[in-house]
Each structure stands twice: as C-alpha cells, then as structure tokens.
Amino acid sequence: MTSLGTASAAPGEKDTGRLAVGEARDGSEVGLPVAVVNGASKGRTLYIQAVSDGDELNGLGVIQRLYPRINPNELAGTVLIVGIVNHYGFQVAEHRNPIDDTKLNRAYPGNANGTASERIAAATFDAATRADLVLDLHQGSTSRMINETRVRCGPRHRLHRDCLELAKVFGCGYILDQKGPDGQLARAAPDEGIPTIDPELGGSVGWDEESIRLGLQGVTNVLTHYDLLDGTHDPDPQTRATGFEQYGAPAGGLVSFTADLGDRVERGDTLFQVTDTFGDVKSEVSADTSGVFWRTRRLPQIATGEYVCSVGTDIDRF
Known part of the structure; x- marks a missing residue:
C-alpha cells in the first residue's frame, strides 16, 4: 500500500485525496489535492507537482489530463502527484501566497512549524524526497515565453548531468541550464540525491492548450524513458542556454x-x-x-x- 495524504493505493490501483498543510483563517483544514498511482509491478517513483506559483496553471492542465490516462496495471513503479501546491495563491489567482506574501518556490525545503508557505513546502518536499525523479511543473506566469525546461542545481552539482538528462528526456525543445535561486524545489531536491527539473510550459493567462499538450508529452516521455511505462523514447537534441x-x-x-x-x-x-x-x-x-x-x-x-x-x-x- 502506498499513501500520500489521504490517497492510498495497493499495487495495481490508484486513488486521490488531500494532503493536510494547516488551517485557513476560518479554522477549516487546508488540504492539497493529491493522487497516488501504484503500479502493478515494481519500478521507479516519479513525483509531479504543479501550481507552486498560484497563477501558473498549465501544469495543472497537464495533471488533469495525465491522471485519467495512467493505467496502474500497465505501470512499473509509482507516480505521486500534488495537483495544486500554492493553495492560497490559486484561490485568488495570484502568483505569491497572499497569507504570507511569499513566492512559494523560494521556500524549499520548508519548515513544518514555520509560515504557511514553509509548511506547504515542507509537506510537499517530504513527498518529493520519496521519489527517484521529480518534475515541478511551472510556466512563465502571465508572460509570453517559449516552452522550456530548467536545470537549476548548477553545473558543479554532483547531479547536474542527471538533471540535464531528465530535461532532455522531457523534451520541450529548449533548456535553460543555469543555477537557480535558493529555495527552489529544483535546487533543494538534487541536494537529497533526486534529479529534478522545472518544465516551464510557456506562459499564458488561463490555460494554453499547446503548452499543456507539450507538457503531457513530456511527462509521457519521462514515464517511458525511465521504464515506468512500456515503450522506448529516444530524446531529441535540445537547444540549451546557460x-x-x-x-x-x-x-x-x-x-x-x-x-x-x-x-x-x-x-x-x-x-x-x-x-x-x-x-x-x-x-x-x-x-x-x-x-x-x-x-x-x-x-x-x-x-x-x-x-x-x-x-x-x-x-x-x-
């Protein structure tokens, strides 16, 4: 049995639930939407999250389309998903968490006894560090931007080559290979030995269907290349900027x-x-x-x- 929050699935099953991260101002529990897909056979664990910035919705569009398509009986390994990380920002369509005026993707690895953002970061970081690979789905907020993936650990990091390979496998066509700011999940998770990337799925107000399509294909590429799903995927060359x-x-x-x-x-x-x-x-x-x-x-x-x-x-x- 594999669990994430209240989602729990035996081998060959999948389930959705909520991951508690605190209480709102009215005292009600705040729970992030989560899912577990537990493959019928053993394999790697992939962790996926979206909307750590509350107005970046293309990653959520990917998850909405991905989860129904994954058949746990065809999966070797486990997929853990947090569909909406920045609960408070998402509710009001704002980039930052309005409870503490924090950009949540600067709060990792978090603090279970800290601010609202630090508590969310701690809970999702705990989930991410159970995995072998991490995809933190983003977009260029409401700017116009190409579809790309970002490697944020820095060229001297011991996992740089693994993160770069993961970005190439995802396959948006462009890679920004540049050390990111402290507090990013893609900076913190590699320190725990887990290859992690930020797919930046374009930029839009609302959803951009082309970017969502590319993101869905990127996740499928990862699932196939790392043997969670049957098939083969030969990564295409990418244009990299450092x-x-x-x-x-x-x-x-x-x-x-x-x-x-x-x-x-x-x-x-x-x-x-x-x-x-x-x-x-x-x-x-x-x-x-x-x-x-x-x-x-x-x-x-x-x-x-x-x-x-x-x-x-x-x-x-x-």
Whole structure:
C-alpha cells in the first residue's frame, strides 16, 4: 500500500485525496489535492507537482489530463502527484501566497512549524524526497515565453548531468541550464540525491492548450524513458542556454517587438521599440549578445525601467 495524504493505493490501483498543510483563517483544514498511482509491478517513483506559483496553471492542465490516462496495471513503479501546491495563491489567482506574501518556490525545503508557505513546502518536499525523479511543473506566469525546461542545481552539482538528462528526456525543445535561486524545489531536491527539473510550459493567462499538450508529452516521455511505462523514447537534441539576459524599458510608452519567441538574434539586432501614444518612436533596444528570444511581457504598456523581455545566451545543442 502506498499513501500520500489521504490517497492510498495497493499495487495495481490508484486513488486521490488531500494532503493536510494547516488551517485557513476560518479554522477549516487546508488540504492539497493529491493522487497516488501504484503500479502493478515494481519500478521507479516519479513525483509531479504543479501550481507552486498560484497563477501558473498549465501544469495543472497537464495533471488533469495525465491522471485519467495512467493505467496502474500497465505501470512499473509509482507516480505521486500534488495537483495544486500554492493553495492560497490559486484561490485568488495570484502568483505569491497572499497569507504570507511569499513566492512559494523560494521556500524549499520548508519548515513544518514555520509560515504557511514553509509548511506547504515542507509537506510537499517530504513527498518529493520519496521519489527517484521529480518534475515541478511551472510556466512563465502571465508572460509570453517559449516552452522550456530548467536545470537549476548548477553545473558543479554532483547531479547536474542527471538533471540535464531528465530535461532532455522531457523534451520541450529548449533548456535553460543555469543555477537557480535558493529555495527552489529544483535546487533543494538534487541536494537529497533526486534529479529534478522545472518544465516551464510557456506562459499564458488561463490555460494554453499547446503548452499543456507539450507538457503531457513530456511527462509521457519521462514515464517511458525511465521504464515506468512500456515503450522506448529516444530524446531529441535540445537547444540549451546557460545564460539569461533581461532587458528593461529605457522610456515609458508602448512596446512593440521586432523579434518573435524562439527567434535567433545576433548582437546588435533590434529587440523592441518604445513608442508614444501616437506611434512616434521614443527608444529602440538592441541585443547585447547573440542568443534566443526567450520571453516577453504580455501587455504593451510600460514604465521606465520596467521588465520588457529576455534573451537566452551562450547557446549550444545538447
């Protein structure tokens, strides 16, 4: 019998339930939606979570489609799922946890006696560290972004090669291989010996069906490649960036882009223009280095110094 919260499944079974992480302001129990798929035969354990940032919903779209498709009688091993990590942020469609104004994916490995975010991080970290592989499903919040996977442990980490291989197997087409901030699950879990990646499934307001489709295929690739499901998966080469440059607005106004997501840009190429209300160009910004046009803001209006776009740099094929 394998359990996660109130979900419990014998070999060849699956179940859903709730993982208690504290109480809300009215005293009611807060439980995260969880699932266990216990394979009929033994194998690896895969842990998947989504919505640690409360407005990033594409990962939840993946889980909603994935769980009904997994037949435990065809599975070798176990899949543990937390469908919505940031309960409080999800309820109000906000990125951060409004209870403690915390970005939850900066709270790992958490503290079982700490803040609301630290308690959620501790409970989900405990679940993640039961696994052999971890997928922490994200997206570019409400920005426009390419579909990519992120390796966050850093190139000197003993698990770097394993995490990079997992990202390649997932197969979004692009990998950002750059050490992440402290407190990320993809930073903390490798320290416990578990290969972990952040698939960043595009960016949208609501759900983006293409990104969800790619995410679902990515999880299926992982299940197949690591022998939880029958079949073969030969990973395709990925475009990898090890640098990431962000560009801000030198003037306020309306931004228009001269490059599209996924385009290769060279040093000196124009990335965007800022115009006034009547279309007169106030400023033009060019790429400092060559790379891939990776991410942009969604809304056109900007103030001086506000984030506009990002370019992935130091590109190779992996």
